[in-house]
Structure formats: structure tokens, C-alpha cells
Amino acid sequence: MSENTQTHPAADGQQLVVEDLHAYYGRSHVLQGVSLKVGAGEVVALLGRNGAGKTTTFRALTGLMPRTTGSVTLGDRQIGRKSTHQIAQLGVVYVPSGRRSFPMMTVKENLLIAVENSFRRARRKQALDEAFAMFPALARRVNTNAGVLSGGENQMLKMACAFLLQPTILLLDEPTEGLAPIVVAELVEHVRTLADTGVGILLAEQNARFAFQLSARAYVLNKGIVQMSGRVSELAESEELTTHLGI
Ligand SMILES: Nc1ncnc2c1ncn2[C@@H]1O[C@H](COP(=O)(O)OP(=O)(O)OP(=O)(O)O)[C@@H](O)[C@H]1O
Numbered sequence: 742m743s744e745n746t747q748t749h750p751a752a753d754g755q756q757l758v759v760e761d762l763h764a765y766y767g768r769s770h771v772l773q774g775v776s777l778k779v780g781a782g783e784v785v786a787l788l789g790r791n792g793a794g795k796t797t798t799f800r801a802l803t804g805l806m807p808r809t810t811g812s813v814t815l816g817d818r819q820i821g822r823k824s825t826h827q828i829a830q831l832g833v834v835y836v837p838s839g840r841r842s843f844p845m846m847t848v849k850e851n852l853l854i855a856v857e858n859s860f861r862r863a864r865r866k867q868a869l870d871e872a873f874a875m876f877p878a879l880a881r882r883v884n885t886n887a888g889v890l891s892g893g894e895n896q897m898l899k900m901a902c903a904f905l906l907q908p909t910i911l912l913l914d915e916p917t918e919g920l921a922p923i924v925v926a927e928l929v930e931h932v933r934t935l936a937d938t939g940v941g942i943l944l945a946e947q948n949a950r951f952a953f954q955l956s957a958r959a960y961v962l963n964k965g966i967v968q969m970s971g972r973v974s975e976l977a978e979s980e981e982l983t984t985h986l987g988i
Pocket residue numbers: 766769771789790791792793794795796797798947
């Protein structure tokens with residue numbers, strides 16, 4: 742293992758397995774039996790148009806929906822009934838879409854919150870250095886308020902904070918939303934690097950091209966059900982899929 746990953750023994754081989762997940766907003770039955778798997782070091786795409794249920798899947802997985810049924814396991818542990826905080830501590834970390842860093846705090850202060858939650862004092866500096874090594878653009882903005890970062894830098898900050906929580910599985914919700922193509926290309930590398938540390942990544946995207954560059958497998962959601970799933974090499978050939986996603 743390289744020096745860069747020393748404080749991150751996340752590659753513990755635990756698989757996330759979701760079976761028959763249902764979720765509701767009031768009477769609206771939004772997720773209608775979603776099943777999926779994400780292995781260690783794997784990048785798996787969760788595709789679907791507006792309103793397909795991608796974000797709801799993440800919210801349901803991390804205890805943020807008022808009513809859910811189904812089974813969610815990480816390794817041999819059931820995590821489906823636990824609180825969001827416990828689920829994160831057990832290793833499933835959700836990175837929401839949009840701008841969610843603390844805008845009035847500097848990049849370093851944002852990262853320190855994650856570090857202080859996850860590392861004993863003696864290891865914090867090393868953990869922070871590793872995050873900066875992984876996201877050099879952040880090292881150049883260390884004392885900048887997060888509120889003035891570009892969209893791409895903010896996305897990197899969110900991913901770095903999530904990485905510092907030592908996840909087993911990262912749930913990335915539309916990381917490319919609103920970003921210029923050149924920044925999207927840079928993010929591809931960052932997501933790959935994260936996966937190379939052994940973190941399993943479930944990547945929700947409307948941008949199927951971005952997802953296909955990173956993922957070997959994909960699930961396609963439509964109206965709260967998995968309409969198609971399989972290897973990206975095969976799905977990308979599917980006319981049904983490309984028509985459905987408009988790509
Ligand atoms: N807070 C809410 N209250 C009621 N219904 C909601 C709420 N949030 C989402 N929904 C509905 O749940 C369904 C799934 O929405 P969700 O946000 O999970 O889709 P998505 O795939 O993430 O879409 P997008 O690509 O636009 O982010 C949609 O029909 C949406 O209208």
C-alpha cells in the first residue's frame with residue numbers, strides 16, 4: 742500500500758448489499774423495491790432521469806427517509822435500521838449534490854471537522870496531508886473560504902471531507918452537476934483515485950458519459966424501480982438505455 746493510503750484502511754472488502762428497498766414521501770411510494778450491490782474498490786453507476794429516485798435511494802440508504810422497508814447490509818452487518826450518524830460511522834458516507842460545504846469556513850477548517858471526527862490527534866496531520874496529496878487543487882486554496890470556491894473545487898472539498906471520514910462505501914450524488922467539461926474530466930481522475938484506495942463508490946448521475954468512464958457496472962432507475970442493470974460495456978450498447986437516458 743502506498744504512503745498516501747496509510748491512514749485509510751478502508752479496503753476492508755466489505756460489500757454494500759441493498760435488497761428490495763422501498764421508500765415513501767407521505768403517501769407517495771417513491772422507491773418500489775430497489776436492489777443493488779457495491780463491492781470494495783468498485784465504482785458502480787446509478788443512472789436515471791430527473792425524478793427517477795437516485796437521491797431518494799441515497800437518502801433511504803443513509804437513514805434520511807421517514808419510512809423505508811427492505812434490507813441494507815454492509816459486510817455481515819445490517820445497517821438499514823441505524824441512524825444516519827451510525828451509518829456514516831460504520832462506513833457508508835453520503836455526499837449530497839449541490840454546494841454543501843460550510844461556506845464561511847476555510848478549506849482547511851472544513852477538512853479539520855472531518856479529521857477531528859475520524860482520527861486521533863496524533864494522526865490528524867498525516868490524514869490532512871493525504872487529503873491534500875489526493876486533491877492538490879485544495880492545497881492551493883487551504884486558507885480560502887469554501888463559499889468562494891469554484892464548483893469543481895467545492896466538489897473536491899466535499900469528496901475530500903468524505904474521504905477523511907474513512908468510508909467503506911461512498912454515495913456520490915451527481916458530482917458533475919453544473920461543472921464545465923474540463924472540470925468533469927478532472928473529477929474522473931479523482932473518483933478513480935478514491936476507488937483505488939479500496940473505497941466502493943455508488944455514483945448517481947444523469948451524465949451517463951461521465952459514469953460510463955468510471956464504472957464497470959450500472960443500475961438504471963426509472964420511477965423508483967431498477968429498469969436495467971449489468972455491465973456498462975453491454976448497457977452502453979443498449980438502444981433502450983440510450984433512448985431512455987437521451988444519450
Ligand atoms: N421532499 C420530497 N417530497 C415529496 N416528493 C419528493 C421529494 N423529493 C423527491 N420527491 C419525489 O420523489 C421522486 C424521486 O426523486 P429523486 O429526487 O430521488 O430523483 P432523482 O433521480 O435524484 O432526480 P434528479 O436527477 O432530478 O436529482 C420524484 O418523483 C420526486 O418528485
